Amino acid sequence: MKWLDILKDYQFYLKIEKGLSKNSIDSYSRDVKKLIYYLEENNIIVTPISITNDDIQQFIYTAAKSINARSQSRLISGLRNFFDYLVFEDYRKNNPTDLIESPKIGRKLPDTLSLEEIDLLINAIDLSEPQGERNRTILETLYSCGLRVSELINLKLSDLFFEEGFIRVLGKGNKERFVPINTQTQKYILFYINTIRVHLNIHKKYEDTIFLNRRGKILTRVMIFTIIKNLAVKAGIKKKISPHTFRHSFATHLLERGADLRAIQQMLGHESITTTEIYMHLDKSFLKDVLNTFHPRK
Incomplete structure (x- = not known):
């Protein structure tokens, strides 16, 4: 059995059986491809069925020389999922990564923006340009709804339920959820749709997509990252920020x-509450206020 053949089967499994997004599938596939490349480079002739714990241990040891502990942990997790699939499909009797321990890593706290910094970013937008209104609407939507960048770029006109005060979001694993949206952000979206988007030569495939580039096509994740990076430089914000920073800020400010x-x-759209608990990185004075406010014996 060839590596690339079984990798294609694995990708199909992740898409159909697990319902993962293309980004997630690509991420899992990269972990396996790194192993395949290592085996080819070192002329190690093994198949997905015959590869041993020792082979993978040596691969991880080599990879560890050039990647940090968090990346090592991610790599091991990706390979473990791949070999779990092989066991599940009865290609193998055991998972060769079972005895491999992931490096100990601390839980990384997400960077957040203050309200002042968010205002600085939005004020740095040149609203005299058509894409300025679009970019302001993008930032307002990211922050007011706590969206992932993939959720933002795939947001549809048919996902807007403004009369009810919600938008429909398709999250990880194609799971649908409804997120409340404030009236101010609704106004920005409607203004962009009615004054900027309406004048674009929209590609037929993206007639229902809200945020488009000047050619009438869907924006890429990279483009959103670039917009925010350039605005951060213009606003004089030194923090390393990304679209996800708005999501972190949304959760932190609410909490x-x-x-x-x-x-x-x-x-x-977190499946587990433990994922959301990372936002409990608040100062002690806030926790004290919560105790004084809500404890019955304050």
């Missing part, structure tokens, strides 16, 4: 103002 963690979990 700081007393929002329920379970409600934030639903809005973010």
Whole structure:
């Protein structure tokens, strides 16, 4: 059995059986491709069925020389999932990564923006250009709804339920959720749709997509990253920020103002509450206020 043949089967499994997005499938595939490349470079002749724990240990040891602990952990996790699939399909009797320990890593706290910094970024946008209105609407939507960048670029006109005060979002694993949207952000979206987007020569495939480039096609993830990076430089913000920073800021600011963690979990589309708990990186004074406000024996 050849590596690339089984990798194609694995990708099909991730898409059909697991319902993963293209980005997630690409991420899992990269881990396996790194192993394949290592085997070819070192002329190690093994198949997905015959590869041993020792082979993979040596690969991880070699990879560890050029990647950090977090990347090592991600790589091991990706390979473990791949070999779990082989066991599940009865190609193998055991998973050769079972005895490989991931490096200990601390839980990385996400960077956030203050309200002032968010205003600085938005104020740095040149609204005299057509894409300026679009970019302002993008930042407002990211922050007010806590969206992932993939969720933002795939947002559809048919996903807007403004009369009810919600937007429909297709998240990880094609899971649908409804996220509340404030009236101010609704106004920005409607203004962009009615004054900028309406004048674009929209590609037939993207007639229902909200945010488009000047050629009437869907924006890429890279383009959103570039827009935010350039605005950060223009606004004089030194933090390393990305579209995900707005999502982190959304959750943190809600939590700081007393929002329920379970409600934030639903809005973010986290499957597990433990993922949302990372936003509990708040100062002690806030926690003290929560205790004084809500404890029955304050």
